[in-house]
Amino acid sequence: MGRQRKRKGDPVHGWLAVDKPVDVSSTRVVGILKRLYNAQKAGHGGTLDPLADGILPIAFGEATKTAQWAMDCDKEYVFTIEWGNSTASQDKEGEVVATSDVRPTREQIEAALPDFIGDIQQVPPKYSAIKVDGERAYDLARDGEAFEIPSREVTVYEAELVNMADADHATFRVVSGKGFYIRALARDLAIALGAEGHVSQLRRTRVGAMDASNSITLAALENLAEDKDALLGKLLPLETVLDDVPQIEIDASDAAALKQGREIVLLPHLVEQWRSDAERFDSDRLALTQNDSKAVALGEVRAGRFQPKKVFQL
Numbered sequence: 001m002g003r004q005r006k007r008k009g010d011p012v013h014g015w016l017a018v019d020k021p022v023d024v025s026s027t028r029v030v031g032i033l034k035r036l037y038n039a040q041k042a043g044h045g046g047t048l049d050p051l052a053d054g055i056l057p058i059a060f061g062e063a064t065k066t067a068q069w070a071m072d073c074d075k076e077y078v079f080t081i082e083w084g085n086s087t088a089s090q091d092k093e094g095e096v097v098a099t100s101d102v103r104p105t106r107e108q109i110e111a112a113l114p115d116f117i118g119d120i121q122q123v124p125p126k127y128s129a130i131k132v133d134g135e136r137a138y139d140l141a142r143d144g145e146a147f148e149i150p151s152r153e154v155t156v157y158e159a160e161l162v163n164m165a166d167a168d169h170a171t172f173r174v175v176s177g178k179g180f181y182i183r184a185l186a187r188d189l190a191i192a193l194g195a196e197g198h199v200s201q202l203r204r205t206r207v208g209a210m211d212a213s214n215s216i217t218l219a220a221l222e223n224l225a226e227d228k229d230a231l232l233g234k235l236l237p238l239e240t241v242l243d244d245v246p247q248i249e250i251d252a253s254d255a256a257a258l259k260q261g262r263e264i265v266l267l268p269h270l271v272e273q274w275r276s277d278a279e280r281f282d283s284d285r286l287a288l289t290q291n292d293s294k295a296v297a298l299g300e301v302r303a304g305r306f307q308p309k310k311v312f313q314l
Helices: 026-037 061-072 106-116 137-142 182-192 218-223 228-233 238-242 252-259 268-281
Strands: 014-020 042-044 053-060 075-083 085-087 096-099 118-122 152-166 169-176 197-207 215-217 247-249 286-291 294-302 305-311
Touching: 014 026, 014 061, 014 218, 014 238, 026 042, 026 053, 026 218, 026 228, 042 061, 053 061, 061 238, 061 294, 075 182, 106 152, 106 182, 118 182, 169 197, 182 197, 215 218, 238 286, 238 294, 247 268, 252 286, 252 294, 252 305, 268 286, 268 294, 286 305
Parallel strands: 014 215, 053 197, 085 197, 247 286
Antiparallel strands: 014 053, 042 053, 075 169, 075 197, 085 096, 118 152, 152 169, 286 294, 294 305
8 A cells, every 4th residue: 555645734824813821832822723724834923932922923824925024013012020030031930130129110110211212222131032153042041151142223112101000010011113022121121220120921912913803812713623614714814914015906917927926017007006105104115916805926116017026826
């Protein structure tokens, strides 16, 4: 008897905004959902720490080609700093490395926050996935290696103190751009206040267009395991993470050419429409072509032509 062909799964495409629970890794969520959907391909659009909960974008099939846009889009967090102890990892899981009796007041916190809004320099935590000489920083940190991570520019659009349940805890809401670490903010804010502190609770409430309005819990998805149509009905379109990319509607013949990797000539009115949208979205040459409102390709507009860079086989 010949060898049985290995099952590859179903061609599932789209995004899923999963409300990840605490103590489950992003990689594990991907594995659970890939099996649940019997999907050929799946991945996440930006890691969420096991100790954090909230919105974790999961990409299936052709949507994985847009994962970078999910990672780069703005994100909203609600988190709590517990004053008194700083830890090696800047969260409640790490070993305590410093203590202090200082408890910042509301007035002191609100006076310090403006320095952390805008384009700022931030050193990522040593317990992070940043690569240092080819190694993950968290692996080096766990091995006790001495190393430094250079600072980098990140953007914080909004930062506010929303609650102080008691003198030991302060809860914040932050909207940030790509590459920003909440744990690093907690570290730096504590330093600015002459205090010690760590993140005791962290929830990501939004990733781009994904938030509470279109998310679903992992438990709810698992309850739909026997209803494939219901599971598929929870998927968001591939374009969900491309809401700030100018869109160009093309006809079926141009769509066929793009799917073969060929560039197309755009009609003048389409170029003008794209140019107007590009200015509004502060986009460079990027555009998303669609046919019958279905994504065809991501590419660049140059001299009246559209050159495909990522083609979607939907």
